[in-house]
Amino acid sequence: EPEVTQTPSHQVTQMGQEVILRCVPISNHLYFYWYRQILGQKVEFLVSFYNNEISEKSEIFDDQFSVERPDGSNFTLKIRSTKLEDSAMYFCASSQQGGNTEAFFGQGTRLTVV
Amino acid sequence: KNEVEQSPQNLTAQEGEFITINCSYSVGISALHWLQQHPGGGIVSLFMLSSGKKKHGRLIATINIQEKHSSLHITASHPRDSAVYICAVRPLSSGSARQLTFGSGTQLTVLP
Numbered sequence: 001e002p003e004v005t006q007t008p009s010h011q012v013t014q015m016g017q018e019v020i021l022r023c024v025p026i027s028n029h030l031y032f033y034w035y036r037q038i039l040g041q042k043v044e045f046l047v048s049f050y051n052n053e054i055s056e057k058s059e060i061f062d063d064q065f066s067v068e069r070p071d072g073s074n075f076t077l078k079i080r081s082t083k084l085e086d087s088a089m090y091f092c093a094s095s096q097q098g099g100n101t102e103a104f105f106g107q108g109t110r111l112t113v114v
Numbered sequence: 115k116n117e118v119e120q121s122p123q124n125l126t127a128q129e130g131e132f133i134t135i136n137c138s139y140s141v142g143i144s145a146l147h148w149l150q151q152h153p154g155g156g157i158v159s160l161f162m163l164s165s166g167k168k169k170h171g172r173l174i175a176t177i178n179i180q181e182k183h184s185s186l187h188i189t190a191s192h193p194r195d196s197a198v199y200i201c202a203v204r205p206l207s208s209g210s211a212r213q214l215t216f217g218s219g220t221q222l223t224v225l226p
Binding site for chain 1: 202214215218219
């Protein structure tokens with residue numbers, strides 16, 4: 001069964017360092033999403049991406065964040081200068097269409113900023 | 115602002131019991147998702163609903179659009195059902211990519 005894969009599963013980084021979280025969405029999917037879940041809190045929307053551009057972004061997704069689809073298969077989330085409060089589980093998701101179609105989630109990357 | 119409220123927050127059941135988890139939301143939606151999150155953190159999509167009822171194995175999900183309410187039922191619960199169950203909605207007002215708004219989750223523990 002096709003699945004969304006994320007790497008790494010766990011990343012530890014020093015405050016102020018740049019991190020890139022990687023995702024490989026399901027191959028025929030067109031819409032891509034990043035969500036995050038701070039420990040003990042709700043999952044929150046960060047950004048959606050379609051046709052090589054950002055479709056929507058939340059207020060969390062500030063200038064420190066960027067997304068890219070560099071090669072037609074990977075979908076990356078970059079945090080330029082990590083802060084302690086960026087520590088969270090980051091989930092990538094993809095869907096075939098943007099409307100009422102099911103979103104498939106990756107297993108997540110646990111980011112720890114120290 | 116769209117709020118998604120789940121109840122209960124925590125639920126402990128004995129193996130074999132029938133379980134119900136509830137979700138209420140405050141705005142018009144195009145779809146509602148039930149998701150399962152295991153202790154390792156990964157999220158699995160269980161159902162996507164826009165009306166009526168869906169069944170998959172021992173899991174049943176219902177939605178009442180007029181009342182802005184959905185329920186997830188688990189029949190003949192088993193310890194392997196222990197997980198966090200999350201309700202997420204796709205508001206009508208969001209853009210074409212229709213991002214999800216999540217509830218806080220219900221921690222289910224099924225004891226053998």
